[in-house]
Each structure stands twice: as C-alpha cells, then as structure tokens.
Amino acid sequence: MSKHEIALEVNGRPVSATVDPNMSLLELLRTEAGGLEVKLGCGEGVCGTCTVLLDGEPVNSCLTFAVQVDGRAVTTVRGLAAEGELHPLQEAFLTHAGSQCGFCTPGMLLTAKWYLDRHPRADREELRSALSGNFCRCTGYTKILDAIEAYRDARQEVSVVD
Amino acid sequence: MSTEIADRDATIVAPEQASPDASRRGAPVHHRDFVEKVAGTLPYADDWGFPGMLHGVVVRAQLPSARIVAIDTSAARAVPGVRAVLTAADVPHNGIHDEASGLGVDAIQQPVLAADRVRYDGEPVAVIAAETPGAALEAAGLVDVEYEELPGVFDPEEALRDDAPAIHAGGNRYVDWRSSIGDVDAAMRSADLVVEETYRSQRVDHAYLEPEAGIGWIDSDGVLTLRVSTQVIEHAREIAEILKLPHSRVRVIASYMGGGFGGKEDMTIEPFLALLVWRTRRPVRMVWTRQESLLARYKRHPFTMRYRTGVRRDGTIVAQDVRIVGDAGAYPLLSSRVLFAATVNATGPYRVQDARVESTAVFTNNVPTSAFRGFGAMQVVFGYESQMDRIAELLGLDPAEVRRRNFVQRGDLRVTGEPIDTGVGVGECMERVLAELGPPSRPSGPHSRIGRGFACSMQPYGRSVFFADRASAWIGLEQDGTMVIRAGVTDLGAGQAASLANIAGEILGVTVDRTSVHIGDSALTPLTGGTFATRQLYMSGNAVLKVARSLRSKLEPVAAALLECEPAQLSFEDNRVSVGDRSLTMAEVAQAAEHQGVMPYVHETFEAETGEFDRETGRGRSFPDYTHGAHAAEVEVDESTGQVRVLKYVACHDVGRAISMQRVEGQIQGAVAQGVGYALSEDVELVDGVPSSTLFAEYLIPSSVDLPDIRAIGLELHPGKGPLGARGIGEPPIGPSAPALASAIQDAVGVRLQRLPMTPERLLDALQAARGASGSVAS
Numbered sequence: 023m024s025k026h027e028i029a030l031e032v033n034g035r036p037v038s039a040t041v042d043p044n045m046s047l048l049e050l051l052r053t054e055a056g057g058l059e060v061k062l063g064c065g066e067g068v069c070g071t072c073t074v075l076l077d078g079e080p081v082n083s084c085l086t087f088a089v090q091v092d093g094r095a096v097t098t099v100r101g102l103a104a105e106g107e108l109h110p111l112q113e114a115f116l117t118h119a120g121s122q123c124g125f126c127t128p129g130m131l132l133t134a135k136w137y138l139d140r141h142p143r144a145d146r147e148e149l150r151s152a153l154s155g156n157f158c159r160c161t162g163y164t165k166i167l168d169a170i171e172a173y174r175d176a177r178q179e180v181s182v183v184d
Numbered sequence: 185m186s187t188e189i190a191d192r193d194a195t196i197v198a199p200e201q202a203s204p205d206a207s208r209r210g211a212p213v214h215h216r217d218f219v220e221k222v223a224g225t226l227p228y229a230d231d232w233g234f235p236g237m238l239h240g241v242v243v244r245a246q247l248p249s250a251r252i253v254a255i256d257t258s259a260a261r262a263v264p265g266v267r268a269v270l271t272a273a274d275v276p277h278n279g280i281h282d283e284a285s286g287l288g289v290d291a292i293q294q295p296v297l298a299a300d301r302v303r304y305d306g307e308p309v310a311v312i313a314a315e316t317p318g319a320a321l322e323a324a325g326l327v328d329v330e331y332e333e334l335p336g337v338f339d340p341e342e343a344l345r346d347d348a349p350a351i352h353a354g355g356n357r358y359v360d361w362r363s364s365i366g367d368v369d370a371a372m373r374s375a376d377l378v379v380e381e382t383y384r385s386q387r388v389d390h391a392y393l394e395p396e397a398g399i400g401w402i403d404s405d406g407v408l409t410l411r412v413s414t415q416v417i418e419h420a421r422e423i424a425e426i427l428k429l430p431h432s433r434v435r436v437i438a439s440y441m442g443g444g445f446g447g448k449e450d451m452t453i454e455p456f457l458a459l460l461v462w463r464t465r466r467p468v469r470m471v472w473t474r475q476e477s478l479l480a481r482y483k484r485h486p487f488t489m490r491y492r493t494g495v496r497r498d499g500t501i502v503a504q505d506v507r508i509v510g511d512a513g514a515y516p517l518l519s520s521r522v523l524f525a526a527t528v529n530a531t532g533p534y535r536v537q538d539a540r541v542e543s544t545a546v547f548t549n550n551v552p553t554s555a556f557r558g559f560g561a562m563q564v565v566f567g568y569e570s571q572m573d574r575i576a577e578l579l580g581l582d583p584a585e586v587r588r589r590n591f592v593q594r595g596d597l598r599v600t601g602e603p604i605d606t607g608v609g610v611g612e613c614m615e616r617v618l619a620e621l622g623p624p625s626r627p628s629g630p631h632s633r634i635g636r637g638f639a640c641s642m643q644p645y646g647r648s649v650f651f652a653d654r655a656s657a658w659i660g661l662e663q664d665g666t667m668v669i670r671a672g673v674t675d676l677g678a679g680q681a682a683s684l685a686n687i688a689g690e691i692l693g694v695t696v697d698r699t700s701v702h703i704g705d706s707a708l709t710p711l712t713g714g715t716f717a718t719r720q721l722y723m724s725g726n727a728v729l730k731v732a733r734s735l736r737s738k739l740e741p742v743a744a745a746l747l748e749c750e751p752a753q754l755s756f757e758d759n760r761v762s763v764g765d766r767s768l769t770m771a772e773v774a775q776a777a778e779h780q781g782v783m784p785y786v787h788e789t790f791e792a793e794t795g796e797f798d799r800e801t802g803r804g805r806s807f808p809d810y811t812h813g814a815h816a817a818e819v820e821v822d823e824s825t826g827q828v829r830v831l832k833y834v835a836c837h838d839v840g841r842a843i844s845m846q847r848v849e850g851q852i853q854g855a856v857a858q859g860v861g862y863a864l865s866e867d868v869e870l871v872d873g874v875p876s877s878t879l880f881a882e883y884l885i886p887s888s889v890d891l892p893d894i895r896a897i898g899l900e901l902h903p904g905k906g907p908l909g910a911r912g913i914g915e916p917p918i919g920p921s922a923p924a925l926a927s928a929i930q931d932a933v934g935v936r937l938q939r940l941p942m943t944p945e946r947l948l949d950a951l952q953a954a955r956g957a958s959g960s961v962a963s
Contacts, residue, residue, distance in 0.1 A: 058231040059224030061442070063393045064474040064880040071393050099224035112222040116214055119846045122854060123677025124221025125228065125393040125442030146893075153888040159393055159443050160677055162857035163888045164896075165850060 028092040032057060033101030041088040048072045048083035050091075051098065059099050059128050063157070070156035073129030074098050080136050080155075099128035102135060111135055111173045120169035122160035130156045134170045142178065146171060215682030215696055217440055217675065229413035229439040230397040234467035237399065238267055239317040240453075240460045241470070243310035243327045244480060245302040248549040248873030249336030249349070252300050252309070252329060259326040260312060265319035268463045269327065271310045272299035275459060276428040280451070285520035286651050287799040289359045292352050294515040296426055296455045302331065303351055303514035304551050305874050306480030313460040313468050336549035338873050340488070340511045343546045351514060351547040358512050358545040359520045361527040363599045363802030366538030371503035375494025378503075379575050383491070383567045384939040385922075387511070387868040388484035388861075390556060391885050394442020395477050396452035400460070401467035403435070407707065410457055411437040415448045415674050416714030417706040422451065423458045434458070438674040438704030445676070445858070446555035449716045450482060450517055475878040483868055484556035485510040485522055485545075489530075489567035495575050499586035504599075506530045506567070508543035510560070513552035519545040522553075525644065526560035528806040531599050532568035533610045533642040534590040539599045541802075549873045555716060557858065561643050562919040569639040569923030570938060573930070583927070584618060587611075587640060594902075601803040602795075607902025609838030610640050610812035616897060617816035620834040624818065631824040634831070637927025638816035639920040644807030645718035645912025646905070649795040655723035656710035659688055659731045660785030661739075663778070665759055665770030667694040668785075669701045672709040673724045678914055679847045680720050684728045686843055687907050691732035693756030694770060710787060718912030721843065722808070725907040727790035735786040742777045743768055793905070809904050811911040813837030815856065815920035819928040823951060826944030828864055828929060830890075835920070836897040840904035840911035852896035852917040859921025861886045867941050 029038040032055045039054040051057030051074070060083055063071025067085040074083045075097040102109040111131060114120070121127040130153065137152040138144060144152070149170050150163070158166060220226035257269040272278050272295060279293030298309045310327050314320035337343045343356040350356060372378060398412030408429065410420075417436040424434040441448060453470045460468040472481075487510050494503035508526050512519035523545045530541045572590075576583035591611050596604050617638055627634055647653045658670040669688055675681045681701040689696060702709055712724040739761070740751035747754070749763040760767045768776075777784045795805025818832040835852050842848045865884035869876045877883070896917075903909030922940055930936045935950040 058227065061228070061394070062230070062471075063395075066474070066880050068880045069393060108219075108223060115222045116218055119218075119850050121218060121221045122679075122850055123392070123394070123441060123443045124218070124226055125677075127221050128224045131222070150888050155887075157393060157885060157887060159391055159445070159858070159885060160854045161850060162853035162855075162894045163891055164853045164894045167888075167893070 026089050028089060030091045030093065031095040033097060043087070043089055045088040046084050047074070047086040047088050047091055050088040051083060051096070057098050061125055061128060070129050070133065071126055073132050073156060075132055075136055078136065080133050097132065099131050102131065110176060114169040114173040118165050118169035118172055120161065120166040126156060126158045130158065130166060138170070138174055142174070144174065215679065215685055217681055226440055228394055228442050229411065230471050232399050232411055233469065234399065234401055237467035237469050238313040238315060238460065238464060239320045240311060240313045240457060240468045241320040241324050242308045242456055243312065243324045245298060245305065245307045245309050247302065247331060247333060248305040249334045250302045250331040251334055252298060252302060253332050254330045255310065256328040257310065259328065260323035263314070263319050263323040263326065265315035266312060266323045267315065267466065268313040268460055269310060269323060270459055270463060272297040274463070275426065277426050280422060280455070281425065282516060284516065284518045285359065285524060286648060287797060289520045290354065292516050304549055306551060307514070308456065311456045311460055313464050336873055338548050338550055338870065340509050340546040340548055343548050351549060356547040358516055358547055359523060361524055361543045361802065363527055364540035365536060365597060365599050365601055368503050368505050368538045368540040371538030372492070372494040372505065375502050376497045377578060378492060378494045379571060379578060380492045381571060381574055381938060383489045383570055385487045385563045385566060386940050387486045387553065387870070388556065388866050389478055389481070389868050389883055390445040390447030391883060392443025392445060392447060395472050395474055396448070396481065397471040398453050398457055399467060399469045400457040402461060402465060407433050407435050408458060408461060409435045409437065410454055411439055412454055413441045413448055414438050414452065414454065415441070415444045415676065415716055417672055417674060417704050418711060418714060419451050419454055420706040423454055426455050427458060427462055435707040441674065441676050443677060445557045446559065446716060447481060449555040449714060474880050478878040478880065478883060479875055480551060482517060482552045482554040485512065485519065485553040485560065485563065487526065487563040489564060491567050491571045493571050493575060495579070497579060499575060499579055499581045499589050501534055501536065501590050502538065504531050504536050504539040506541040508564070510543065510545045511550060511553060512545040512547055513550045514547060515552045517552050517554035519553065522555070522560035524648070526564050528598065528600050529561040529642065529644065530564045530568065532565065533592050533608065533640055533812055534568070535592050535596050536599055541599055550870055557855065557915050558643065558918045559717065559915065562915070565639065565641045565919035566922045566940065569920065570926060573927050584614060587614060600806050602805050606809050606904055608812055609899060609901035610642065610814060612899060612901055613812060613814040613836040613838060614638065614640050616836045616899070617814045617834045620895060621816050621818055621832055625820070625831050627820060631822050633821050633823060633932040634818065635821065635928045635930065635932025636816065636818045637924050637931055638814060639923035639927065640814040641916065641919040642810045642812050643916035643919055644810050646722045646792060646808040647717050647719055648797070649793055649805045649808055650797045652794045653713060653719065653723060653792040654789050655712035655727040656787065656789040657712065657724060657727040657731045658710050658785065658787040659728065659735050661770060661774040663771065663775055665698065665774055667692065667699045669699065669728060670709045671703055671724050671728060672706065672711040673720050674704045674715045676715055678851060679844065680715055683721060683725060683843050687725055687728050688732040691729065691736055691756065693761065694759055698759055718914040718916070721910055721912055722906045723790060723792060725910065727788070729907040730790050731786050731788045734788055735784065738782055738786065739773055739777055739784060742780060742782055743773050746776060809911065811837055811839065811904070811913060811916040813916055813920065815924045817924045817928045819925060819932055821929055821932040823933055826948035826951065828942065828947065830860060830892055830925070833892055834895045834897065835917055836899060837913060837916055838901040838911065839898045839913050840902060840906065841900050841909040842898050843908070843910055845898055848898040848913050849896040851913045852898070853894040855917035856894045856921055857886050857891055859918045860891060860925070863922035863925045863940060863942060865941050865943065
C-alpha cells in the first residue's frame with residue numbers, strides 16, 4: 023500500500039502525517055494528532071459519536087478517509103474554546119446536565135454549534151431534527167435540547183445588546 | 185441511619201414544597217468529571233496507552249453449537265508481529281466461577297475460552313496479542329478451528345423438552361423459583377372473572393455508546409493491573425482465580441464509563457486482557473468493535489409471561505398466578521438472580537392475598553443474557569400492567585380506578601410473605617401523570633389516530649438482603665482544608681462520584697470544588713461493591729454519609745474548644761466551621777486536629793439490612809426497598825403504516841429525597857428513552873442462534889426525533905432507605921414505558937399488542953387481524 027503525505031489543520035494547529043490510504047480521519051486524529059476527544063462509537067457512520075467539523079461542516083470521522091482531509095481544517099470539541107476555557111455552549115451543557123456518561127457529548131456539541139451558527143433562531147423542533155444523527159443513550163435528549171436552547175437564547179440576548 | 189425522617193402525608197407535594205432546600209440541592213453541581221466531559225478531556229478506557237503496548241483481539245466461534253475437534257494456531261503465530269495466540273489449553277483455570285443467586289443454585293462454570301464445545305455464536309475460542317492492530321486481526325483470521333457441528337436449541341420452550349439437546353450436563357432447566365402466599369387455587373375459584381393472557385418480551389442490547397475497552401499492564405509493584413470500562417472492580421478476584429494468582433496480585437481500575445446499563449457488570453474484556461498481559465509481560469490494549477459487541481455481548485433476557493388473574497366485579501384482584509420463562513442463553517451469568525427479581529416483583533404494586541409466581545431460566549444456544557437496567561423486574565411490568573388494563577376492559581371499568589382499588593400500602597404483604605416497610609407513593613405518581621398530559625393533540629393526517637395510556641410500576645433498589653451487602657468509604661481532610669473521598673464505586677455517568685461529594689459536603693460543609701473523589705480502584709479505594717442493582721446511592725451513599733458524620737463528630741470537639749462553644753452549636757458550611765459570627769476555616773480545623781493527634785480521617789463500613797430467604801418455600805426477605813412510579817404517554821398511530829409516534833410523555837417517581845433533582849430527572853428521562861426503544865423498535869433478532877445483523881444501523885435505538893420531550897417529575901413523598909431518605913432511581917423508570925405505550929396504541933386504534941417490540945409490521949398485522957375478525961362478526 024502506498025503511503026500518502028498529508029497536511030491539515032486541527033483546531034487551528036498544523037498537523038502533517040504519512041498515512042495509509044485506508045486510514046480513517048478518526049484514527050488519524052486519535053493516533054497522530056492527539057485528538058483523543060474524538061470517540062469511536064460504531065465505525066459505521068450511524069451513531070455520530072465521532073462527529074468533527076471539516077471546513078465547518080459536520081462529518082462522521084470514522085467514515086472519512088485521512089487522505090480526504092489533506093489541506094483542510096478539522097475542528098474537534100477542543101477547538102470550541104481556548105485551552106482551559108469552556109465555550110458558552112459547553113457551559114450550557116454543564117448547567118443543564120446535557121451530559122451524563124459524556125461519550126456522545128463531543129459530537130453532540132459540534133453538531134449543535136454548527137447548526138446554530140447557520141440557524142441562530144432555530145426552534146426546538148428544528149434543533150431536535152438537527153441532532154437526529156447523534157445518538158445519546160443516557161439522557162433521552164431532553165436536557166441536551168434544554169442546554170442548546172439556553173445557549174441560543176443567551177446568544178440572542180447578547181446580540182440584541184450589541 | 186438516616187431514615188428516621190417522619191413520613192409525610194400521602195398527598196401530592198411538588199418537589200419545591202417537599203423540602204425547603206430542594207432548589208439548593210437541585211442547583212447544578214459542576215463536579216469535575218462533568219466539566220471534563222463537556223470539555224472533551226475526560227479520559228475513557230480507550231484513551232490510555234503505553235509505549236510498546238500490544239493490541240489484543242478475541243477470536244470468536246462462528247456457529248452456535250459445535251464440538252471443537254482441533255485448533256491449529258500455527259499460521260496465526262507466523263504472522264509478523266504476533267506475540268501470543270492463546271487457546272483454552274493456555275488458561276491456568278479455564279472457568280469463570282459464578283453462583284450468582286446467593287441461594288445455592290448449582291454453579292456451572294463458563295470457560296474463558298471454549299475448550300471442547302461451542303455453545304453460542306460469537307463465543308471466544310482464542311485470544312491474540314500483536315504489535316499492531318492489523319497484525320492481530322490478520323492472525324485472528326488465520327486461527328484454524330475444526331468444528332463438528334452439533335444440533336442446537338434456540339427456543340426456551342423447546343429447550344425444556346426431554347428430547348432437546350442438552351447444552352450443559354445437568355440439562356437445560358437452569359433454575360426454578362417459586363413463591364406463593366395464601367391459597368391461590370381456592371381464591372381463583374372464588375373470582376367473578378379470571379383473565380388469562382400471555383406476554384412476550386425480546387432480547388435487547390445495552391447499546392452504550394462506548395464499546396468495551398481497556399488496557400492492562402504489570403505495574404512496578406509486580407501487580408497485574410487493568411484499567412477498564414467496568415461497573416465492578418471486585419472482578420479482580422475472579423481474574424486472579426483464572427490466572428491462579430493471589431487475589432492481592434491483581435488490581436482493577438475502573439475508568440469513567442461511556443455508559444454501562446448492566447452490560448459492564450459481568451466481565452467484558454478483563455479475562456482476555458489479563459491472560460495476554462500475563463503471558464507476554466507487555467502492556468496490552470483491547471477494544472471490541474460495535475459489531476462484536478452486538479454479536480456476543482450479553483443481552484437482556486427475553487421473557488414469556490403467562491398471567492392468570494382472578495378478580496371481583498369491582499376490579500379487586502383476588503388471585504394472581506404467574507408463570508415466567510426466561511431465555512438465559514448458553515451460560516448462567518446472572519440469570520438466576522434476574523429470574524429471582526422477576527419472581528418477587530411479578531405481581532407489581534398491587535395487593536396479593538392469594539398469589540403464586542413460578543419462573544424458570546432456560547439454557548439455549550443463543551447469546552447469553554444477564555444484567556440490564558431493570559433486571560427481570562422491568563420485563564414483568566409489561567405483564568402486570570397489560571393485565572390491569574385487560575381487567576378494566578373486560579369489566580368496563582376505568583383502568584385508573586382498577587389500580588386505585590388494588591395498590592399496595594405500607595404493611596401489606598408481598599408474594600414472598602414479607603411486609604412492605606416504607607411508604608408507597610405509586611397512587612400519587614399515577615394521579616400526577618394523568619393530570620399532566622394536558623389537552624389531547626390533533627391528528628396530523630387522515631390515517632392518524634391519537635391515543636393515550638399509562639402504566640405504574642415498582643422496582644427494587646439495592647441487592648437482595650440475603651447478600652448482607654456492605655460498602656466502605658474513607659474521608660479525610662488535607663491540611664489546606666480540602667477534602668478527599670475514597671470509595672470503590674464505579675461511575676456510569678449517572679453522577680455516582682459527584683453524589684458522594686454532595687453527601688459528604690452536606691455533613692462536613694466542604695464544597696464540591698474543594699473535594700477530590702477517588703473511585704474505582706480495587707487496590708487503593710475501600711470496596712463498595714459494584715455499580716448495579718440501583719445500589720450505589722443506597723450503599724456507597726450511606727457509607728459516605730456514615731463516614732462524614734463520624735469525621736464530623738471527631739472534628740467537633742476540636743473546633744468547639746477553639747471557638748469556646750458546645751459542639752452541638754457548630755455549623756459546617758462553605759468550608760468553614762462556625763458558631764454565631766465566629767468561625768474557623770476548614771484548614772484551621774484540620775491543622776488543629778492533627779496537631780492534637782486527632783487524625784482528620786475516617787474509614788468505616790455501611791452494612792445494609794439483612795434477612796433470610798428460603799429457596800424451597802420461596803418465602804422470606806427479598807429486597808431492601810422499592811421505588812414506585814407511573815408514566816403516561818400520548819401517541820399518534822398511522823393506521824396505514826403501523827408507525828407509532830410518541831407525542832407526549834410524562835414520568836413520575838417517588839424518589840424519597842433527591843440528592844440532586846437534576847440528576848434524578850436525567851435518570852428518569854434516559855430510562856424512558858431506553859424504555860421507548862424497548863417498547864417500539866429494539867430487538868436483537870436471532871435466526872437459529874445467529875444474529876440477522878450485527879450492524880448498529882440495524883439495531884434501532886431512539887434518536888432525537890423518535891422521542892418527544894420527556895417530562896420527568898421526582899416527588900419527595902415517602903422517605904426510602906438511601907442517604908437522607910433517598911430512594912434509588914437508576915433502574916425504576918425503565919419499566920413502565922412498554923405497557924404505557926401498548927395502552928396508548930390500544931386507545932388510538934383498538935388493538936392490544938402483547939409482544940414486544942411493537943413494530944409497525946406487528947401493529948399492521950394486528951390491525952388487519954382485527955378488521956378481519958370484526959368483518960366476520962358483522963357478516
């Protein structure tokens with residue numbers, strides 16, 4: 023198998039690696055880029071646990087090949103806020119108990135952030151649909167939606183004040 | 185103990201009224217693990233590594249019943265990078281010992297690696313360690329097992345026949361339980377109406393999002409150490425037995441789990457990892473794939489439940505006769521205990537003066553079944569609640585009124601002959617959920633029908649009392665006044681560690697941000713027993729409460745002397761000990777205590793109440809206490825497709841006292857989600873023991889669009905036996921969903937399904953059958 027040289031950005035930092043053509047983005051992130059916050063749930067692209075943003079769009083990193091991300095930018099949950107800080111959406115998950123075991127949380131946060139960035143006034147039902155590709159087995163989704171709505175509302179208040 | 189709180193009036197009390205400080209306790213507590221979870225920085229079992237570690241895989245049988253003629257591992261061994269290929273012959277003691285019932289059911293050893301016989305599809309036959317995951321997988325494909333296929337048996341009823349192939353030497357009838365009270369046959373004859381129905385539940389996967397994972401190594405002290413995703417660190421002893429090592433030479437550290445739900449209660453990767461580490465003397469990592477987990481990880485028991493209920497015209501139950509058969513799959517695991525829980529809970533929260541319950545766990549060549557949230561006591565909710573609705577229907581009575589006439593109260597006897605010794609809030613929960621559904625929704629289309637239903641339940645918390653359950657904890661103060669808690673509890677994500685910080689903080693006044701909770705280390709934390717049976721709040725919570733009180737009583741004289749007051753005048757709050765406007769920091773108290781030789785730490789053990797149970801008579805004490813609740817749902821059924829949408833859902837439980845109301849709600853909502861999946865879609869379908877699919881895409885757990893908002897109500901009605909009067913809430917809310925939805929579907933379209941899951945196909949079939957039947961009556 024011929025190896026490929028790739029270079030990408032992970033949370034704003036340059037990463038370069040030599041990869042097999044069949045290596046997944048998930049494996050690349052976990053083994054070469056210190057991205058242990060990206061979790062493997064099923065490896066079939068079903069559960070959304072491994073969601074990352076690729077040039078701002080959510081993808082299942084288990085079904086994305088590493089070679090496909092050459093020259094592109096990847097955001098994981100650790101890219102949401104500066105090191106040691108929490109993004110207001112993460113704060114909202116904490117306050118509203120949107121996380122129990124926490125395994126789905128990184129992917130859930132990224133999907134929610136992506137959707138609200140594009141649809142800042144999305145209502146609860148639209149948010150519910152937006153999360154349909156991210157499974158959670160602990161919370162029943164209710165408190166996750168509470169958290170996302172709280173973040174949406176807080177953000178709108180801030181922008182009104184601006 | 186802490187249960188001496190006066191019982192409140194049995195009226196509906198809103199949580200905020202029920203206890204004045206509920207809002208404070210309900211306030212978000214940002215315990216460290218939750219902060220790390222939202223930050224993405226919490227390490228799970230698969231996130232640890234060692235330089236030079238090997239990668240382990242399990243080689244699994246690919247047929248459900250066979251004799252192993254020979255295993256040739258030479259090709260596998262020849263793969264570059266392979267460091268070990270182990271089979272049954274390499275296991276020092278190839279048997280997992282488990283007499284799970286605690287009541288002397290014959291133990292049947294399950295091999296770690298199949299030796300001469302394969303009993304289920306996916307059973308482990310070999311383990312491999314290699315320098316890379318790729319080499320391990322390649323070698324796995326080259327292990328050559330010669331099988332002689334044997335006839336299998338896959339249906340529990342067939343497995344009980346005399347001519348069925350025997351899966352174990354003693355036959356396929358693994359265990360029978362029987363409990364009875366009064367004279368059920370005479371009472372049945374006296375009934376105005378006898379209702380007999382059979383209900384069936386299915387095999388379900390836990391589907392935690394974190395697959396089974398961990399790493400093992402030999403530490404600098406020579407101790408075989410495993411850091412794994414597990415609910416039970418006490419398995420260290422079993423691992424030692426398998427390797428014929430002293431128990432003190434094996435250590436299990438539990439990582440925070442990405443979900444467990446009972447599926448990480450029996451060992452998962454531990455024995456395989458331990459074998460590979462011991463043989464190679466190298467660190468080894470093992471992670472099961474999702475597909476492997478769906479294939480071979482132990483499931484929930486499918487039950488067949490026959491209920492015969494005798495009632496008077498007014499709906500009063502006079503006789504209850506229940507027969508349960510559970511499919512144990514190929515090995516015992518916890519089946520004896522699951523069927524025990526089913527037996528003693530089969531009559532539900534209803535008075536039974538004359539009743540009999542019999543149950544049997546049966547071996548088949550299906551994937552084994554074992555612990556899963558609800559643990560036998562949840563399957564029977566579908567039985568007894570469906571039966572209550574059927575009684576109401578046949579008698580033309582209101583189903584809520586039929587239940588009101590039969591609810592148990594404190595002091596009533598259960599089928600085991602034991603009295604219920606705490607207050608019962610099931611009626612209040614039922615009234616509350618019925619009132620909360622609000623005005624009915626309008627159908628969204630011409631083929632859509634709206635319906636409503638509800639169901640009640642009881643579920644034990646804590647282990648059966650004859651286990652004489654114990655949990656230990658250690659609490660100490662550092663010189664700077666920060667607090668350290670050590671307890672062997674494992675954390676499933678339900679805030680097990682956080683709750684201990686809350687409970688100790690309530691007594692000692694140290695805030696969560698100044699508390700470190702060390703959990704889940706069989707070598708370094710006092711053992712609490714595993715996180716299962718909704719026992720941790722009850723057990724480790726009570727242990728921590730006991731230790732915190734003991735430490736406080738040690739510190740009080742020290743602080744009182746410095747503040748020149750009586751110990752009883754002191755308050756411990758916000759990291760200070762104070763009387764009036766004079767106070768000391770906790771650091772000052774800790775330093776003063778140590779200076780005086782009063783060491784500011786305590787280790788003690790909480791002992792749960794104990795009791796005896798007679799297996800022969802089926803009478804005695806079973807579980808310490810119960811959590812009651814009721815759920816109500818509104819559904820929309822599409823008569824043309826059979827599709828069921830859940831539009832509204834309200835779930836209410838009497839939690840005695842909430843340590844954190846927010847976490848109580850989270851447990852209720854999460855259990856309901858699993859209950860809805862169990863009711864409508866989840867099913868591990870086997871065809872002659874072989875799964876029709878092992879893809880996650882084919883195993884349908886509810887996504888966000890499959891569920892409405894779940895309104896969770898925790899009432900603080902009757903104090904339970906947990907710390908500060910709390911009742912366990914981890915398992916109880918999973919039971920009522922299936923019967924509540926069956927009832928709602930019936931309300932919508934007039935047919936009652938008695939088999940789970942209630943898929944669109946089954947509902948359409950039932951609708952067609954009903955139309956055919958009514959057509960023939962009309963003609």
